[in-house]
Amino acid sequence: MTGAAGSALAGGVLIGVAATLLLALTGRIAGISGILGGVLRPQRGELAWRLAFLLGLVAAGAAWLAWMPGAPPPRQGFPPVLLVIAGLLVGIGTRMGNGCTSGHGVCGLGRLSLRSLVAVVVFMATAIATTYVVRHAA
Incomplete structure (x- = not known):
């Protein structure tokens, strides 16, 4: 591979x-x-x-x-204000979700945590919806 x-x-x-x-x-x-x-x-x-x-x-x-x-090189050219806003939103979401994608997705699912399964489903649904809005609806 x-x-x-x-x-x-x-x-x-x-x-x-x-x-x-x-x-x-x-x-x-x-x-x-x-x-x-x-x-x-x-x-x-x-x-x-x-x-x-x-x-x-x-x-x-x-x-x-x-x-x-x-x-591939890291993407560049993002407006700094949007990066700060995005970072704050991720931080708020992490607090609300009682953990981040790595904690819930990698570790929580590996330990068969129901809470982590729910969190990962919400993370993925939000990511899919956001991608659709940003790429197709905006």
Whole structure:
């Protein structure tokens, strides 16, 4: 398997392995919003692993861009105001959903959580509706 499908498969496997190892070794869920929240409100003994996890996410993306020939560059040219608004909306939605797509979709579904299944269905329905509106109705 090569190209985008191979990259997606490899990325999915790495995400699954990282989430499994984090849960097995620390008892923590690999939900990015929770990990970032713990960096913003640090508790004793919690900061180092959270920073390492987040830095690993950024480093892995940078390494992929640097070492994968033909990797598509990140999209650019978005209005900064819209990026800030989008980020705030994601943060609000994460708070309302009691977690993010990584926590519910990767970890929650893997643990057979009904709450996570409902959250993922809502996330996906919202994403589908938003994509339709942005691409076809606007």
